Amino acid sequence: MNHPSARLAEFAAELKYEDIPSPVLRRAEDLMLDCLASVLAGSSARPVLSVARFADAMGPTSGPSENMVTRRSSSPLFAAMANAAAAHMVEQDDVHNGSVFHPGAVVFPPAIAVAQALGRSGKELLTACVAGYETGIRVGEFLGRSHYKIFHTTGTAGALAAAAAVGRLLNLNPEQMLNAFGSAGTQAAGLWEFLKDAADSKQLHTSHAAANGIMAAYLANDGFTGARRILEGAQGMGAGMSRDADPARLAQGLGSRWTVLETSFKYHASCRHTHPAADALLALIQAHALSLDDIARVEALVHQGAIDVLGPVVDPATVHQSKFSMGTVLGLIARHGRAGLPEFDAALNDPAIAAFRKKVTMALDPEVDRAYPEKWIGKVRVTTTDGRVLESRVDEPKGDPGNTLSRAELEDKTRRLATYRNAATPEEAEALIGRVWGLGEVELVGAFVVGVGVLG
Amino acid sequence: MNHPSARLAEFAAELKYEDIPSPVLRRAEDLMLDCLASVLAGSSARPVLSVARFADAMGPTSGPSENMVTRRSSSPLFAAMANAAAAHMVEQDDVHNGSVFHPGAVVFPPAIAVAQALGRSGKELLTACVAGYETGIRVGEFLGRSHYKIFHTTGTAGALAAAAAVGRLLNLNPEQMLNAFGSAGTQAAGLWEFLKDAADSKQLHTSHAAANGIMAAYLANDGFTGARRILEGAQGMGAGMSRDADPARLAQGLGSRWTVLETSFKYHASCRHTHPAADALLALIQAHALSLDDIARVEALVHQGAIDVLGPVVDPATVHQSKFSMGTVLGLIARHGRAGLPEFDAALNDPAIAAFRKKVTMALDPEVDRAYPEKWIGKVRVTTTDGRVLESRVDEPKGDPGNTLSRAELEDKTRRLATYRNAATPEEAEALIGRVWGLGEVELVGAFVVGVGVLG
Known part of the structure; x- marks a missing residue:
């Protein structure tokens, strides 16, 4: 024994x-x-x-x-x-x-x-x-x-x-x-x-x-x-x-x-690769009291793995696929403050979400990429409709041991x-x-x- | 499809x-x-x-x-x-x-x-x-x-x-x-x-x-x-x-x-990997009218799969394990002429079988191994107590399609x-x-x- x-x-x-x-x-x-x-x-x-x-x-x-x-x-x-x-x-x-x-x-x-x-x-x-x-x-x-x-x-x-x-x-x-x-x-x-x-x-x-x-x-x-x-x-x-x-x-x-x-x-009902950016956007929206209509553009600064997995999903055709769409996930955060199951069920037929998807891009961020996979850093850069450029970051996505619920x-x-x-x-x-x-x-x-x- | x-x-x-x-x-x-x-x-x-x-x-x-x-x-x-x-x-x-x-x-x-x-x-x-x-x-x-x-x-x-x-x-x-x-x-x-x-x-x-x-x-x-x-x-x-x-x-x-x-x-109540050698030994014993005590040594010439499955079973501790013991199976054949359920039940406490086990070895045989798994050839080489070396082979064990019941x-x-x-x-x-x-x-x-x- x-x-x-x-x-x-x-x-x-x-x-x-x-x-x-x-x-x-x-x-x-x-x-x-x-x-x-x-x-x-x-x-x-x-x-x-x-x-x-x-x-x-x-x-x-x-x-x-x-x-x-x-x-x-x-x-x-x-x-x-x-x-x-x-x-x-x-x-x-x-x-x-x-x-x-x-x-x-x-x-x-x-x-x-x-x-x-x-x-x-x-x-x-x-x-x-x-x-x-x-x-x-x-x-x-x-x-x-x-x-x-x-x-x-x-x-x-x-x-x-x-x-x-x-x-x-x-x-x-x-x-x-x-x-x-x-x-x-x-x-x-x-x-x-x-x-x-x-x-x-x-x-x-x-x-x-x-x-x-x-x-x-x-x-x-x-x-x-x-x-x-x-x-x-x-x-x-x-x-x-x-x-x-x-x-x-x-x-x-x-x-x-x-x-x-x-x-x-x-926390979010989506692919884990979307979570760091979603958390960073949520923090930014709350800090600046923004609504969906205040946002002109979102740049998600991500690791290469996120681009590999999420990049191909441009125009999601199913609820499951939409959970792999960075634009959809960030749109749900901007619109509802969360990306849960009912939000995903409704997202496919929501023209506001479809429109928001076009405002979202992903870009490789060297710091985020270097830290991955030990750390899943989230960074977003938001341009508001009144011309401000706002940035936000989270060091550990919500739900991970250092940032638990x-x-x-x-x-x-x-x-x-x-x-x-x-x-x-x-x-x-x-x-x-x-x-x-x-x-x-x-x-x-x-x-x-x-x-x-x-x-x- | x-x-x-x-x-x-x-x-x-x-x-x-x-x-x-x-x-x-x-x-x-x-x-x-x-x-x-x-x-x-x-x-x-x-x-x-x-x-x-x-x-x-x-x-x-x-x-x-x-x-x-x-x-x-x-x-x-x-x-x-x-x-x-x-x-x-x-x-x-x-x-x-x-x-x-x-x-x-x-x-x-x-x-x-x-x-x-x-x-x-x-x-x-x-x-x-x-x-x-x-x-x-x-x-x-x-x-x-x-x-x-x-x-x-x-x-x-x-x-x-x-x-x-x-x-x-x-x-x-x-x-x-x-x-x-x-x-x-x-x-x-x-x-x-x-x-x-x-x-x-x-x-x-x-x-x-x-x-x-x-x-x-x-x-x-x-x-x-x-x-x-x-x-x-x-x-x-x-x-x-x-x-x-x-x-x-x-x-x-x-x-x-x-x-x-x-x-x-x-036909025998043991692991199938023991059957070819058991049938070959049975034929040899019958052909030469040998008893248990006439046998000094048995070499079972087998395929690699038999060695993989049976090799670890050196000293069986249970009736079930004894069915994976080449020495036990060949001992029952030599002692009773068969290896059925009642023979296995009695084997564990039978000192004659325990002694016989020590006389049995397995060796990889290239011909047997090449033929396997399509054919399960049985070969044994027996050394008798009076010094003879006898060999026997069966090409198809009893119960196989060409030798069915x-x-x-x-x-x-x-x-x-x-x-x-x-x-x-x-x-x-x-x-x-x-x-x-x-x-x-x-x-x-x-x-x-x-x-x-x-x-x-």
Whole structure:
């Protein structure tokens, strides 16, 4: 039990609430609220409803766990499958930059579903979620950049993240946790091939990872064994699915480095490359009290990567494409003060946004480009209709660890996401916020969204 | 729709009973009986019961599909998960040599479960199973030898095989079938790392593949899309999980070459890689009337794959691991003249077998290695205690297509497997045989083992 997989398993199995620094616990609550808001925002999407219908066809349609897509209950497996499918749908969920991994979507749905089924406390749930983050992010870092070129790390590392969280809730001992890792890793999958067809696989990947993690942990609890070196072994994930796997990353800083704190929130509902300029424009507009009509021209001073990715999108034809249009994003900031899901839905048919797009250009900025990717600096230069030239900069986009969202900002984002397409009522959104902020004090994790008494 | 994945999907979607030659259909029945006998033989094993308990905890405990492990019914997903876990347990299920793939374990359990749920006929079930074999075997051939070094092809190609069979029962059109392949392939997984720990993952692999295939096909039937080139695409299975993937294999001989007929039955209850040497030793022992004590040394001359899979198993700690121990298998042949389930159960505590293991070595044989995997040549060199050096070879192990089992031999094998550890009564074994031989004539696929009226 002294190889990297085993040390990681031991950490996940033995993590205690008391050992987790308070800022990590508070951030875990922040990330949970952010994830559940994303689940609701994605809950009416076609691919998510397909997964939910499959769950209804194959599993029980009542049970101890909350299915936020159908607003009914089910066994933990099916509740987690549906919720995890929804969590990654609207591209507003969290991201860990170093591992290029979206932990929330694969940690919270299975952990919440199992905590509800086992009658765990809020503190136990939070502890389990931290174990899931710290495990999954390190597995993603271990798998490395070569892995990410072909595999969707959120699907692959996600299975381990889910197993760690669920295993902690089941009180697996280190040996059992290592077995759970073995069973999760040998089910881990998810290929980027779907991207070029714009197929629905992303929702399947999070759903699959959540289900695999639950199955792996429950099996381990029942004595089912798995490979002890599923990550670093000669026929393990690193050997089969990476060319630069680094086992040293697996146990790096366990108990002292908290990757939960390194995880970023997405504030705007657009490609991350647009965020620095959007934040800089927002700051400028607020400082000078400008409206859309006051702006004659915007120059976004960006890194080369932004030009590569966003440059081709001149006249977006779909809502998804418009999230890669710098002109659209800055137009929404100028018009609404934000670039969220409803703003994007309305942008395509908005002549004011189309007109604003023509006022926006991108230019390579040497300082911004040099700092990237360690720092994502945002700079804009605005020419106003009355002839002023104004400049603005932000050193870290909103949502990154050094410029994280305040609870007020998270609540605002939650209200917008939760009520997107009437997924939840404003009252339900408020109740959700209250339940997550109060989670540390509850003896028994109950429903977050569905009505009292629905959980069987 | 003219790339290899699409042609394979079209074939699987459009395959008709009338287009399948009668010998292929009869062999499919043979393979089904052989598989169901293996399911029963594995039904009381600890890892299988773990999977069954998980299925009971998460899924419905009554439904339209037959769970042969619990002798109850469930939804198709959970019935298939439990039965598929059992099918590969006792290492007596079929194998396709060229793809090093065990199709039965991942085709029949999901196909039967879904046929029962949808009320399909025996002819429809057989057609679907042939579609599953023809698909999965070609996917295994496509993934190639480099894949098999790290991945358990039965887990990976198995997901596609299951999706094809279930997709055919759902009457998916070619476009939908291609989507099902995309969703199956992006969930496909299974690593050999568990072997060196003698862990339980093999049962998880077949269970997982069956479940993935069902989910992929049901989702496709509901409009959920998948990658169109999940196999041969630049970010697909071949790119991520193989170094010698050959897209030309995917559509090779569709409709004229029937890989069902190329599939071998397992005669010995051990890893297939041990069979050629076991048959060669058996022939040598019989020809020279040798006993265990006459043998000073055995050199098994094998292909590299045998060394890769069997090499790590030096001192088997479990019955299952002993099936991957060349020394144990050859010891049982020398001691009992066969290596069946009861012989393996007794082998672990048999000092004569432990002593014999030390006399056995494996060596790479260039001729055997060149012929593999198309031919599995067996060669042994025996040094007797009185100093003779004897050699023996077989060109085709028993159960291979050119040396296949007769229906009488299959019935005999079925009676032994089905009643192993009292899984079924002799009467139930006879009834099972009758149901499979009569399958082509039934209008509605019913239960094969559980009593009448159990299916809901």
